[in-house]
Amino acid sequence: MKLYFRYLSMLLKSQMQYKASFFMMVVGQFLVSFTTFLGMWFMFDRIQSVDGFTFSEVLLCFALMLLAFSATECFARGFDRFPALIRSGELDRILVRPRGVIFQVLTANVEFSRMGRFAQAILVLAYAIPTSGIVWTGDKILTLTLMFVGGLGVFTALFVLYAGISFFTIEGLEFMNIFTDGSREFGRYPLSIYGEGVLKFLTYVIPVALFQYYPLLYLTGRSQNQGLIFLPVLGMLFLIPCYLFFRFGLRKYQSTGS
């Protein structure tokens, strides 16, 4: 753990070397999700609600998704560069070091500029929490917290899966974007609006709905079933198959040489 913080402070220092560029990145990250927010606002300018959800409720969804995604991306960014590690043969160097692979990948790159997105999510959340009309009792707060934690789990699992697939194909990886970036982009609305089929897929195959749609039903008072609060925890089990897949890939791994 101590080593992890050593790595963190090192990365922070190195990223702060190009100060202007760093701050532009933070602002840029902020703007990326801000334009998404504006897009949603302009749509809701024309109508009251979508699929029965009001703007504030949708914003709650959007903020939560962004919060979980940006936090994951900030710390698990190393997985994004995993294909490059394989291609360059850098992975061999990682394998001979006396620390776990996952640990080293996690510390290889922490993207602090993602804080721009994170800040945005906090701002939107601060707006949505009072305006959503939800009475914030203990169980609701617990629901929101678990949604965030569940989101962290599922997104981390997706990044691990991404790295795992890169053991087998590097070129085909673009398809994974639909699950990672796609979840963030389309998860800004309650997942039921995309219809039954999509919702089922996102429940049973990629469990994004487990930390987004179902707990949201409880949060907004659409359902009284208290079991929904704990569904995000169930979603986190997705980490297990993804991690096993990564191990499987690692065992098959043959160096590219050079």
Next chain:
Amino acid sequence: MRKYLSFFRIRFLAGLQYRAAAWAGIATQFAWGGMSILMYRAFYQSGQSAFPMEFSQLSSYIWMQQAFLAMFMVWFYDNEIFDHITSGSIAYELCRPCDLYSMWFVKNMAIRLSRVVLRCAPILLVAALLPAPYGVTLPASLEAALLFPISMLLGFLVMVAFSMLVYISAFYTISPNGVRILVTSVLEFLAGGVLPIPFFPDWLRPVMYALPFASMQNTPYLIYVGHFAAGDALGGMVMQLFWVIALVLMGKGWMNRALKKVVVQGG
């Protein structure tokens, strides 16, 4: 001219080699387009009349956007060019007996086009087979069919001419990542990539049409789906032509200034 053509050919053929990546890209873009359409469907179900386009028009717009994504994607840059600038190997580029601006311009066009060539046909084909309001339709009229390719070309030139400005900015900033992400996010939004421009509120639209970004993907697609009346379409294309010329002149001028001052680092 011949040498630029061969630069174009080399880059174009190199781009065609990534076929597995193209299939993955096609699948991704198809899923992306489908999800967007489902999303808008939910909005349209909540109130048809509130929106400026018919749903079938919007579907066509989205499929066109996905099919020709590589032509107009704002986050895509040729990293080789940035590397030339930051690593100093720009010196070799300068030794070549040709105009740097034109060379980079042509290379950029070639990479983007090679990606589109691989990807657009399968996407359009499948999208054309989808049932009525969800698929891509034929051009709205004969006129639209005639104007669309020209407007597409102009929009493409505006896009590449603008991205040249971002490359040139790297002469000044050295670490181009910051500028890139800043430009990308704003441009994507103003070009109608996040939300088609007709969906923007009335007070904002005039501003957007006055900027070069509306002349990129927005004009050709709106012509295609028949959102523009004949007069508006021609007006939009005149705007496109104006921006191509203006941006190219700006880029060339700026590059010449930058090259006068360029300091090649290291040896």
